[in-house]
Amino acid sequence: MEIAGKTALVTGSGVRLGKAISRALAENGCQLVLHYNSSAEGSEEVRDYAATLGVKALTYRADLTNPDELRALVSFGTAEFGHLDILINNSAIYLSGKGMDTTSELLEKQFRLNLFAPVLLIRAFAAQLPEGLTGKVVNISDAKVFRHQPDHFAYRLTKAAVNEMTLMFALELAPRITVNAIAPGVMLPLAGREDTDMEALAERRIPLKRVGSPEIIAENVLHILWQDFMTGTIIRVDGGEGI
Numbered sequence: 001m002e003i004a005g006k007t008a009l010v011t012g013s014g015v016r017l018g019k020a021i022s023r024a025l026a027e028n029g030c031q032l033v034l035h036y037n038s039s040a041e042g043s044e045e046v047r048d049y050a051a052t053l054g055v056k057a058l059t060y061r062a063d064l065t066n067p068d069e070l071r072a073l074v075s076f077g078t079a080e081f082g083h084l085d086i087l088i089n090n091s092a093i094y095l096s097g098k099g100m101d102t103t104s105e106l107l108e109k110q111f112r113l114n115l116f117a118p119v120l121l122i123r124a125f126a127a128q129l130p131e132g133l134t135g136k137v138v139n140i141s142d143a144k145v146f147r148h149q150p151d152h153f154a155y156r157l158t159k160a161a162v163n164e165m166t167l168m169f170a171l172e173l174a175p176r177i178t179v180n181a182i183a184p185g186v187m188l189p190l191a192g193r194e195d196t197d198m199e200a201l202a203e204r205r206i207p208l209k210r211v212g213s214p215e216i217i218a219e220n221v222l223h224i225l226w227q228d229f230m231t232g233t234i235i236r237v238d239g240g241e242g243i
C-alpha cells in the first residue's frame, strides 16, 4: 500500500512505541488520528511535528476500556478524514503477578484494554471502510509469549490472545483487510524503571547483545504497510531472545 495520503488511527500515540510509529507514519505522508488516554502532550507533539511536514494529524482522547469512548474515537476519525485506511492497535497495560496472584478484577482490567479494545476497534474499523477500498491492521503484541514463564500471567494471556485474534481476523477479513502483528522483545526499560541497566540485560538475555528501540518497531510497521502479500503474520522483533 502506498501510505502517503492514507489515514491511520494509532492508539497510545503519545509515548514510546506509539509515538515513534506515529512519527514514522507522518514522515511518510500518512495522515493521523492520534489517540491518547493521559498523554495529551506527547500526542500533540506528534501532531505539531506532522504539521511541519505538511501532514494533517488530529489528537483525540479516549479511555479504550470504555466501549462508548472507543466508538466515539472511530467516529471522530471518520468524520474528520472521511474514512480510516490503517489501524495500529498499540495501547496496552502491563500488569504484574503470577497466576495465583491474579484476581478476576485484574484479569478483567488487563483483558479490557489489551484484547477487547483491539477487537472492538478492528470491528469498527472494518465496518467503516468504504466498499472497494483496502485496509490494514497492525496489532502490537509481545515476543514474551513465545518464551513461557509464570510472570505477568494476565498480560501474557492477553498477548497470546492478540496473536490468535490476529490470525482469525486475517482469515475473516481477507482479501479486503490484512491483519498482522509485531511481537517486540525488549525495546525500552519499563516505564518508571528508566535506571535499568539495559546493556547488562541484553548481554545476559539477547543473542544480538543489544535491546531494540521504538524506531525499529516503527520500521517494521512500515514494512507491513508497504507490502501487500502478507496477512496473519506475527513478526518477532526480539534480537533472537526467543530462540
Ligand SMILES: NC(=O)c1ccc[n+]([C@@H]2O[C@H](COP(=O)([O-])OP(=O)(O)OC[C@H]3O[C@@H](n4cnc5c(N)ncnc54)[C@H](OP(=O)(O)O)[C@@H]3O)[C@@H](O)[C@H]2O)c1
Pocket (backbone or CB within 6 Å): 011, 012, 013, 014, 015, 016, 017, 018, 035, 036, 037, 038, 039, 040, 062, 063, 064, 065, 089, 090, 091, 092, 093, 094, 113, 140, 141, 142, 143, 183, 184, 185, 186, 187, 188, 189, 191
Ligand atoms: N516497550 C517495550 O519494550 C515493549 C515490549 C513488548 C511489547 N510492547 C508492547 O508495545 C505496545 C506499546 O508499549 P510501550 O512500552 O511503548 O507503551 P507503554 O509505556 O506501556 O504505554 C502504553 C500505552 O497505552 C495507552 N493506554 C494505557 N491505558 C489506556 C486506556 N485505558 N485507554 C487507552 N489507552 C491506554 C497509554 O496511553 P496514555 O499514555 O495516553 O495514557 C500508552 O500510550 C504495548 O502494546 C506493549 O504491550 C512493548
